[in-house]
Structure formats: structure tokens, C-alpha cells
Amino acid sequence: MSPVAVATAETASQETLETASEVLVLEELLVEEISIDGMCGVY
Amino acid sequence: MSASQLVTQLKRGLDAPICLTWELTYACNLQCVHCLSSSGQRDDRELTTEQAFAVLDELRDLQVFYINIGGGEPMIRRDFFDIIEYSIANDIGVKFSTNGAFIDEKNAQRLAAMDYLDIQISLDGVDAITNDPVRGVGSYDIARRAMDNLKAANFGPFKISVVVTRHNVDQLDEFKALADSYGAQLRITRLRPSGRGVDSWNDLHPTNEQQVQIYNWLLAHGENVLTGDSFFHLNAIGEALPGLNMCGAGRVVCLIDPIGDVYACPFVLHDQFKAGNVHDAGGFTSVWRDSELFTSLREPESAGACASCGNYDSCQGGCMAAKFFTGLPLDGPDPECVIGHGEALLAERQASPVSITPKPSKDHSKPARSALSVVS
Amino acid sequence: MTLTLSSACALHPQVALRPEPFGALAYHYGNRRLVFLKHPDVVRVVRELGDHPSIAHTLRACGIATERDASFLQALNQLTKSEILRVC
Numbered sequence A: 001m002s003p004v005a006v007a008t009a010e011t012a013s014q015e016t017l018e019t020a021s022e023v024l025v026l027e028e029l030l031v032e033e034i035s036i037d038g039m040c041g042v043y
Numbered sequence B: 001m002s003a004s005q006l007v008t009q010l011k012r013g014l015d016a017p018i019c020l021t022w023e024l025t026y027a028c029n030l031q032c033v034h035c036l037s038s039s040g041q042r043d044d045r046e047l048t049t050e051q052a053f054a055v056l057d058e059l060r061d062l063q064v065f066y067i068n069i070g071g072g073e074p075m076i077r078r079d080f081f082d083i084i085e086y087s088i089a090n091d092i093g094v095k096f097s098t099n100g101a102f103i104d105e106k107n108a109q110r111l112a113a114m115d116y117l118d119i120q121i122s123l124d125g126v127d128a129i130t131n132d133p134v135r136g137v138g139s140y141d142i143a144r145r146a147m148d149n150l151k152a153a154n155f156g157p158f159k160i161s162v163v164v165t166r167h168n169v170d171q172l173d174e175f176k177a178l179a180d181s182y183g184a185q186l187r188i189t190r191l192r193p194s195g196r197g198v199d200s201w202n203d204l205h206p207t208n209e210q211q212v213q214i215y216n217w218l219l220a221h222g223e224n225v226l227t228g229d230s231f232f233h234l235n236a237i238g239e240a241l242p243g244l245n246m247c248g249a250g251r252v253v254c255l256i257d258p259i260g261d262v263y264a265c266p267f268v269l270h271d272q273f274k275a276g277n278v279h280d281a282g283g284f285t286s287v288w289r290d291s292e293l294f295t296s297l298r299e300p301e302s303a304g305a306c307a308s309c310g311n312y313d314s315c316q317g318g319c320m321a322a323k324f325f326t327g328l329p330l331d332g333p334d335p336e337c338v339i340g341h342g343e344a345l346l347a348e349r350q351a352s353p354v355s356i357t358p359k360p361s362k363d364h365s366k367p368a369r370s371a372l373s374v375v376s
Numbered sequence C: 001m002t003l004t005l006s007s008a009c010a011l012h013p014q015v016a017l018r019p020e021p022f023g024a025l026a027y028h029y030g031n032r033r034l035v036f037l038k039h040p041d042v043v044r045v046v047r048e049l050g051d052h053p054s055i056a057h058t059l060r061a062c063g064i065a066t067e068r069d070a071s072f073l074q075a076l077n078q079l080t081k082s083e084i085l086r087v088c
């Protein structure tokens, strides 16, 4: 994964995006949860 | 939609599977007409208890957190409890699938006393009339008795696993109500034309109209029902269903069969999708990390004939197993493509004079396959 | 509750971390949640949280630039919600 910070709209609401552009913080999506039971190829 | 960056990462494969299915035996008390592993009779080459423990040692070292045990009927093995207890003691959580025949009161209590254990009872109809033609005479009562025993033993929320067919698709609400009545979790999955399903799929798989019905039902019930991400081919209809929306075979999941052969996923038990065996030099770890098959499954796939369709990003061309066992090219539409592209191809195949649908590489069906009939 | 830079937290005892090229997988044996830690830096921070009096101390000790504090706080908050971390 690229070490450079990336802006993501996936979890950020409109609100946080606006704040982000004002305050100039680096926004990274560092963690993401998936379901252990949610992968195709398991019965 | 779930994060595409993560999915890209997952498609390139991981150091170890996230979840792996391990079929302990090909022996089964039932002979379901759709059985993906064509189970029935035990294979002489099945792993011994010691060999099974060695596989678990390796999975522990790989930090596989969770395994999914199946078969055949896994509880038929005399060392079933030894194996799951060994697994859990080594920090590998267990979920096992069962038809329920061996969950009597005593076993239910034993299971209820264990931590890190999930149980999935299979049921393909909300009544015997719907269930038994697929899973066998008496199998509905067997499954319900197992559920009653688990409830009485206070096992907690077990799972009820339903393969959606043409005949039970109208019962989804009733399945949900049944699961709720047990405090259980409903899991519905897609029927694949695998194993004995090669022969029964035509009569059992949902019609195009019913697929839309499943999609709408899933949209409405979203997070409360588990699907194992198995219905992602339906995403071409519209808004994406919750899930990763990707084929996990050889990337985040795989299958170890009763004799130790490693396949890309439980639904592709065919030589073409066999990556190796746990007895090979380097063991399971090398098979997972270095086998030619798994390496190729982690390379970017081509959309092939789907490239000209605007929906490829949402449906990913569907399921490799479904295409393979219906004789369709792997880089093209799923036989159940909701736009209808698969159906057209299938019709062409069926009109062709030579049959080219592959058969599963192993068949452990009992010799007298009497009274196997599919409702239509 | 929401974590701030001065909060203290640590990896939950029922959580295991598995290294992966992009970072790590975190799995909670109790609630069966699986979380991807998508950067090696966040893996280091999560491993060290329990050794420092606050999140700020941990971030500085791991050499994380202050511009990234907000992202790390957001991530740690999400991990607390999933019980991958517990508040001390």
C-alpha cells in the first residue's frame, strides 16, 4: 500500500471532508473492518 | 461499496488464508442431490488424527484465526471432537457445518461447553416437503432435532445455513422467522453447479426472476442475514449488496479436502483447481504461497467477453465455479448473469452436439443412489 | 466514549495480530471481528499503545508526524469500537 496519505471518501462524511480541506490534515484510511464470515468461497 | 483499495490488496493474495474450509471426511449419512463434494463414502486415504493435528500445527503457525470444517458429515469421524478441541486449544477458532444427525442431547451439551466454536446447521426448506427432496428423507426432522438440542443446551446463537433454490426462494421470510425463533443467525448462500450439483443444478437453480427476488430480499434484510458474499453476481441489478464483492478462491480462502488435496475453493473440486497437497514438500504453506495455480489466481483477471458489458465492475463476471461446471469460459459471463448473457451462452452450449461440461474429479457417492429425485 | 490524544489504551488481550505485506490483520477471538491495519505505521502504534501513558506519547515515540494525528485518532477510535483496543 502506498506510504503516501490518501484522501478517502468512503468513511468520511461530507462534514469531515470539509474540515479536512480547511485544516490541512493528512487523511488516511488506516483501518478497515470486514466480516470473517463474509468472504466468497466458504460454505 | 466496500473499499476498493482493500479489495485490490486482497485480490493479490495474503500470506495465509483468512478463512479456510477443511473437509474432514467424504463419508456422509445423507446423499443430498446438490452436494458440492459428492459425498457419501469415506476415502481410504483420509488424513489420520496425527496428520490432521500436523495440519493444525501448520495453520497455527500461519496464524489462520478461523477454520470452517465440513465434509461429508464431519461429525461422523470418531476423532471429530479431538480435532476441534486441538484446533481451539491452538487458537484456531472453529465453525463447522453439519446436517445435524449427530447432535444429540449429550453432544449438544459438550459443544455448548466449548469456546470459539460456531455451528452451522444446514436446511434447504422450511418444511420437510421442500427440504427432503434435496437433502433426503428424514433430513428435515434431523436438522430440527439438532437445533432443538442446541437450544436446550444453551449453545447460543448457532447458524442456519440455507442454499437458495428454485423451490425455497419463496420461503426466505419463513427461514428468517425460524432462525429468530431459535435466536439463531440465518445464512443464505448461492447454489453452485458443483459436485452432484452438476446434475441437479438445472432443476434447482433459481430462475432469472427469482434472482431479482433474492436481490431485493437481501437489500431489504442487508446486515441481518449472512451470505458469505456469495451473491455478488446479483450486483449487476443495481445498488451493491453488502460485502467484498470478489471471488475469494486462492486469494483469501481455499479448501483442504479429506485426503489433504488443496483446492482454490470448496466449489471447484476439480483437478484444474487443485493447487497441491498438504503432504507435498513445504506443506500447506508452500501450496498457499507458491503454487502455480494460486499465483495465477492472484494476477489481475481479464473481463473477456464481459468487457463490453457496462456491469463488469459491479458483478465481476460472477463465479468461476459456476462458469466452469456449466462449461462456460472463465473470462465471460456467469451462467446466472442477471443481464441474460450467460443464459444465451448456455443455450448455445446445450445445442452443441458434444457435451463439454466437466465432471468433478472425485465422486464418493454411495453406489446405490436410490430414491434420489429432484422436485420439479 | 471518544478517544483523544491524551487517552490511554492498549491492545485487547483476546486480539491477535498477523503481519501482512500491507500491515496486519487484527482478529478478536471473542467477538470474531476482523480488522485490516492497512499501514505498517498503524501496526507499530497499535503494538506499542500499552507501553505509553497516552496516545500522543505513543505516536511521538513511533515517529508519527503530527499531521497524521487526526487519521490515527480516527483509526484508534474505530479500533476501540470493534474492541480491538481497550481503553485503560
Ligand SMILES: C[S@@+](CC[C@H](N)C(=O)[O-])C[C@H]1O[C@@H](n2cnc3c(N)ncnc32)[C@H](O)[C@@H]1O
Residues within 6 Å of the ligand: A043, B028, B032, B034, B035, B036, B037, B070, B071, B072, B073, B074, B097, B098, B099, B120, B121, B122, B123, B161, B162, B163, B189, B190, B191, B192, B193, B194, B195, B197
Ligand atoms: C457440503 S456440506 C458439508 C457439511 C455437512 N454435511 C452439511 O451438510 O452441512 C456444507 C454445506 O454446503 C452446502 N452445499 C452442498 N452442495 C452445495 C452446492 N452445490 N452449492 C452450494 N452449497 C452447497 C450444504 O447444503 C451445506 O450447507
Ligand code: SF4
Residues within 6 Å of the ligand: A040, A041, A042, B192, B246, B247, B248, B249, B265, B266, B267, B268, B318, B319, B320, B321, B322
Ligand atoms: S469460485 Fe465462485 S464460489 Fe468459489 S470463491 Fe470464486 S466466486 Fe466464490
Ligand code: SF4
Residues within 6 Å of the ligand: B028, B029, B030, B031, B032, B034, B035, B036, B037, B038, B039, B040, B071, B072, B073, B098, B099, B135
Ligand atoms: S451436503 Fe448433504 S450429502 Fe453433502 S456432505 Fe452435507 S449432508 Fe452430506
